[in-house]
Amino acid sequence: MTPSQRAAAPTRSWPDMERIWYFKLSIVVAIILVSGACLLGAMPETRELPLIEYMNTELQLGLDLSGGVRLVYEVLIDDALRQRRRQTAQGLRGLVNDDLHIETVAYREVGDTDFFLLFENQEDAAKCSHSFVREHGWAEDTSRGSSSEAHFHVKEGASRSVRDVARRTKAALQKSLSEENIEVHLLPERRFAVEFSDEGLLGRLEGDVVEQLDNVELVGRFYRYVEMRLSEDARTSIVDTAVNQAMEVIGNRIDELGLVNTTVSQSGTNIIIEIPARTKQAEEEEQEADTTTTDRVAKIKRIIERTARLEFRIVDDSERGIFQKLQSTARSDERVEIVPDDRTYFLRASDTKQADGKVLPGYEILTAFLSDAREKGIVDIPDNREFLFEEITPRRQSDSKRADTTVERMWRSYYVQGEAHVTGEHIADASRAFEQQGPEAGRPYVSLTFNDEGRRSFGAVTKQNVGKRMAIILDDRVNSAPVIREAILGGRASITLGGMMRDREELLDEAQELVVVLRAGGLPAPISLVNEETIGPQLGRDSIASGRLSIIVGAAIVLIFMIIYYRVAGVIADIALVINLGMIFAILGLAGATLTLPGLAGVVLTVGMAVDANVIIYERIREELRAGKSPRAAVEAGYGRAFWTIFDAQFTTLIAAVVLLDQGTGPIKGFAVTLLIGILTSMVSAIFITRVAFDFITMRKRLERLSI
């Protein structure tokens, strides 16, 4: 049936048509009411009205409109991998020692993910079978080379660099063994490895051949090795975990800083942080405090980037042998003292001014002293023990004559267990508190509360170790090491602040920053800034103002144009357009979408495109009218024919919008969202809403001509 026939012989009776029309009208009214309510909910002036306050349609502003900071961090995966590789290698070495009873096993790290296990003889290497390796841990056995290597230590007195010594050693060995195929690899702690492809050569590495080498001593001969690599699965899981954890930690830190509306999202190994600028009021207060945006951003970055690892470890005071062995060495080094306390001994050193005027910190002196003693074989520090240091500078007396002179900082050692029973992950809450009494009264400290697991572990550890000391370690520096008097089951602990000479303001700030990072937990891997965007709040406000103006002006011209061109029909299209704009913002609010500057441009663009559907319909109606149809038939035909044209045309724009939404980032996404919503709402407004108006006009019985 063609439209003209339908018009000539209406199939529905008038009351029927009217009922359907009223139904359609009620839908339109509902749309207007809902949109209106959403808009009232979106505007700050009307948000608090009764009923409206229950609607959560507040429009989120993108950074370009609100002003603020966008930071993109890359999680440094290779550092996370290296860390894990070390754990894996150490674990595997321990297992080989314990389970296979193979004594001296060394490992050498290669690249980011590989390591070699080195054995003293071929039998041992054979015992460490393929399946043994697979069974235990993450490592994947990639190859079993037949090469062999010798490890050398560069003597302390050597005037040349380690690299230089290694190169010379290589040349000397090439000559004395008459073998070209020798490679050297630098190792940590002043060592290097000499690798031979022919294992027979290792046997010849004795007597004169070794003695003629300058500046080095042979520390180990390894006949065979097994090459390991972190398995693909392990690598993926390390990367995923590191990024997820980093994201969570950063999110927590931002929450702790009280930065409202901040979003943290992930894109590959990148973490994107968007912090909106503060409100105008907060900004004015900020100006009084005389901190600029740049300073504020710098502080935020510093807190986000801080590693902050907190550990609780038991101090091993039972080992006195080490200190006895160190005694003679310490006597020759005047900077290092061995001091007895009520339990055992400890090492002590002060910051020392060197000949060139530079100050060498005490812990550096102690570290160098210990690693030296270890190299020389004076002491043997097992893998599960470690020396860590604490600053013990006596507090400066305000009336002291030394107030204006520099007080040297002093450092003491703790011999601690390698294993941390309780870490920062177990902290439920941290807060700033003040000493209530004693000479330190008023001094700020940080009070910790553990979570359930932390309380249990902390309880268990303290119960087992009553009478021992527990070191509280922050970023590998001992904060304090109180004696465990009794099992601490309440799940609380406190951290006093180091640096005795700082004033109260500084201590307060430090306590607060510490609280922030402790509450949020430590970063699993270091992060590096790859992208930064700072937009001043004034610029954002300007953008909103100009965006709003361009919408109003653009829409106004289009509205006037439509009325001039289509008269009454133009008015109808205009009403639909206004409802359409209302719908766009209402849906944006309902969907919790973020409005950006390109998003505003998308709205403006939609205004232009929304009338397109009406133009298609109206031009069609005009054609039908010219063809001699009655107004009602022309309207019927116009809408009928135009629908699929409009649908096809809008659908292709929809495709572009969806692709943008999928691929785009930040502001572009905002544009895609408004474009998408705009296309959908303009179909409703242009086809459905205007039709209701036209039906109202054509329902009148004697309609001679349409104003179109």
Added chain:
Amino acid sequence: MQLIKPNTKIDFMGRRQIFAVVSVVAVIASITLAIFPGPKYGIDFLGGTQIQIPFDSGVDIANVRGALSKAGYTNAEVVSFGSGENEFLITVQNTSPIDADQERSVQQAVSKAFSKQNMLDESFRISSSGDRLQVRFGDSVDVQQLEKVLRSEGLEVQRHRDDEVASSDSSDDGEVQICDAPVCRLLPLSEFKYEADLVGVGGQVLLALRQDLGEGNVMEPERIIYVGPKVGAQLARAGLLSLLYALGFIMLYIAVRFDLRFAPGAVVALLHDVVITIGVFVILRQQVSLPIIAALLTIIGYSLNDTIVVFDRIRENFQKLRERELSLVINQSINETLSRTLLTSVTTLITVTSIFILGGGLIRDFALALIIGVLVGTYSSIFVAAPVVVFLDRRFFHKQTSS
């Protein structure tokens, strides 16, 4: 009111050779321009630093340029921007103040200065933004000595403001707390890993401006954007991919909804629009940035909108008129939809121009791309899409239609 009189009978198809020549020349010219000199990419793609910053009234654009070139940023671009009278947008294409040569020389210097501590070569790393340095040693290193070596190599080692206060009244600036000092030690003590905070490009530019123009004359920046080199490449790739995806899906849709013969015509028209828009951008020396890619995608959607309305009419007329000659049908269809095509272009142009004039500097490029795109898109849906369909029909499908 009527813009176009009804029943126009303009012979578009008869003159299609002329338009074909115009389009082909424009496309070839645009492609040539896109290759040489090539579009001016924004820092979104190249990586770099952009600072929008207001100055005191005494400072003019020449002062700013002078200060920047004195600091060695000879390639810096300074344009008047934003609402303020003395507000400028400074674009520096450096992502890092340290180039590869300098990085190598710093690495060598550090390695040499601490030859005894056995620097691990592969661990030496300066972040892509040039504001952080990381290095590992085989042994512990005096941080102040390290700082001195870095400074002597010309690196700006950053001190935080609060540290300056702290260090002036006591000598404990060797304090090794994470990032409280210029150079700090990280991770377990056995690792000997050090990190220094350096000053990135943005910071150096601000520093140079403050030094040369006087602290008080340089205001707080309105906007600072830093894009790392790696991100730029990623974005460029994503942008190109999204264009291709959109084209692919659209072609598929047209092939399904209309006719296989129509799809190439539509896609040729779209490519035509995109290429010419880029060409015009090259001529106008406008930057191609990420929003421009978004604009190009929108142009694709918009131009297609027009094309489809024409195609739709062709399909309808093909059935209604029983006219065998495709080019006649197309001609009539274009005439019938001409009024609508132009009207829609006018309304869209009104709004886009409104953004261009009133929307503010940040979005002006975007609006400009849309203006060009709407104009070219309107042209192409009349003069390019349908003629291509006829051309292809004659070439490949003629036997089918005439039989």
